[in-house]
Amino acid sequence: MQVIETTLPDVKILKPRVFGDERGFFMESFNKKQFEALTGVDTEFVQDNHSRSTQNVLRGLHYQIKHAQGKLVRVIAGEVYDVAVDLRQSSSTFGQWVGVHLKAENHDMLWVPPGFAHGFFVLSESADFLYKTTDYYAPEHERCLLWNDPALDIDWPLLGQLPSLSAKDQQGAHFNEAEFYD
Numbered sequence: 001m002q003v004i005e006t007t008l009p010d011v012k013i014l015k016p017r018v019f020g021d022e023r024g025f026f027m028e029s030f031n032k033k034q035f036e037a038l039t040g041v042d043t044e045f046v047q048d049n050h051s052r053s054t055q056n057v058l059r060g061l062h063y064q065i066k067h068a069q070g071k072l073v074r075v076i077a078g079e080v081y082d083v084a085v086d087l088r089q090s091s092s093t094f095g096q097w098v099g100v101h102l103k104a105e106n107h108d109m110l111w112v113p114p115g116f117a118h119g120f121f122v123l124s125e126s127a128d129f130l131y132k133t134t135d136y137y138a139p140e141h142e143r144c145l146l147w148n149d150p151a152l153d154i155d156w157p158l159l160g161q162l163p164s165l166s167a168k169d170q171q172g173a174h175f176n177e178a179e180f181y182d
């Protein structure tokens with residue numbers, strides 16, 4: 001496993017070592033010791049999630065104001081543009097975002113720490129998205145930021161039309177009115 005830094009110091013790309021042979025491939029998709037060594041984060045993951053989305057779907061930007069979830073995310077079929085927004089008010093990168101292409105072929109993962117909003121846009125015909133979280137889903141504490149809020153100015157690689165959003169995500173809050181963690 002290798003680590004690649006992003007423009008936000010705490011958000012990291014993890015590149016697993018992939019052993020290919022005539023049968024296919026093998027990789028360790030999670031190894032606690034290596035994860036801690038590469039990210040400096042000593043945490044426990046308590047929930048695994050799997051979603052499937054069709055092309056042009058955008059999910060997000062989601063976060064929990066209590067029970068903040070760190071997320072280790074990856075794509076096992078297809079390709080997405082994955083975005084993390086720093087919502088930690090004490091952070092020097094508060095309000096900044098980073099976007100990374102994640103695709104099944106290269107097996108890259110993204111570590112999104114607790115305190116960030118997270119979302120993704122599906123570029124391929126469909127995408128299977130898998131992630132581990134450091135705290136449980138807590139719908140009463142879940143909040144949604146508006147994906148296209150001008151205050152965030154996220155450069156989504158859209159496909160020439162408006163993305164497809166859940167009813168909840170269409171009503172995301174503007175950054176200037178959002179509730180934060182600290």
Ligand SMILES: Cc1cn([C@H]2C[C@H](O)[C@@H](COP(=O)(O)OP(=O)(O)O[C@H]3O[C@@H](C)C(=O)[C@@H](O)[C@H]3O)O2)c(=O)[nH]c1=O
Nearest residue numbers: 049051059060061062063071118119120136137166168
């Ligand atoms: C996220 C989640 C949803 N659900 C249920 C609630 C709802 O009926 C259904 C679909 O939920 P949502 O529409 O919120 O699913 P989705 O829009 O995929 O939500 C996810 O989006 C990405 C971007 C994230 O970062 C995740 O943390 C999560 O918020 O699944 C759970 O039971 N457990 C969970 O952990």
